[in-house]
Amino acid sequence: MTQAQFGLWSALAIHDTSSVVGATAKYGPTALPIGTTIKLARALWIVPLSAVTAITLKSKARIQWPWFVLLFCLAALLNTLFPAFNPAFGALNHLGKIGLTVTLFLIGTGLNKETIRLVGARPLLQGLALWIIVGAGTLALILFNWIRV
16 A cells, blocks of 8 residues: 555544544655645534534534644644744654654553443444444545545
């Protein structure tokens, strides 16, 4: 699988944004920007979907803005507008990768035997089945070039 294909597959098949970034960063330097950009573009759909749902259901609940999307767009804008600061942005990028690695470790350690026992086998098996279906389905579509970058 090429890095572009892996970046696309990760963005479509992996649920958590930080996991997409972690997986694509390990796969290669081309996979990372493709996977991250596509995943964050998908995440941007949270905003209109939340607004339409709230209006349609006439919800009194306050809409929660996904701040990571706004911060990502701001970082991309600053990187584009101020190319003279690329060395500083590179250092911040490195610190961000370290922070992401720590975050992924902490997320990964949240699952233990007690949590699995409390949740039960049925939701665990359902999640596993959905993961296999989505992962294998998107992989097949990418490898057959039905979905491409």
